[in-house]
Amino acid sequence: MPRANHTDEKRRELVPIVAHTFAELGYRRTTTAELARRCGVRVNILYRLWSDKKSMFIAAIGYVYDSSVAIWEKLLAETDGRQTAAQRLIAYESRHHGEFGHYRIVFAGLSETDDPEIHAALADMYQRYQRFVRQQIVAHREDIDPAGLSDAALAAWAVVGLGTVANIARELGLVSETQRRRLFKAIGQILLEGRAS
Secondary structure: OOOOOOHHHHHHHHHHHHHHHHHHHHHHHOOHHHHHHHHOOOHHHHHHHOOOHHHHHHHHHHHHHHHHHHHHHHHHHOOOOOOOHHHHHHHHHHHHOOOOOOHHHHHHHHOOOOOHHHHHHHHHHHHHHHHHHHHHHHHHHHHHOHHHHHHHHHHHHHHHHHHHHHHHHHHHOOOOHHHHHHHHHHHHHHHHHOOOO
């Protein structure tokens, strides 16, 4: 019987550490030696898992999306009868958006978009976010205003943009935590409904 390949399992184990390191240090300041030290492995082990630092960074970009969606899917599986899944998602993000600092990986990646692979990874991540949010908006609006479904894709892009603005405000200390939460909740609700309430 052939031995099991543990590469994927080891990647899943280490990618949160890799992502945290890139979030803390950025792309340029992060070295493979530092990644290895934080992961508790030798550099050659990292190179068995990923071909180079860029591949590690692209894995971290994927982790940003995957970790968000894992939390959201758990949240959306819960039902309370008072709020739609989309409303629960907006309420959750108004309290928790950006708390893990993963947005710093995205910001670091935006300065590296001349690299086609990083560009593609970021574009894919943003498109996946937009599709996920759009699905929630469509499900929310189907009952309240079927005519409002046509702009759900644009509303989803606006929610993604709202997250980016909230992260910039957090990173630069432009608004208080309370103001940032109110911003996300109020504007998120308007985007969700497709009209000012």
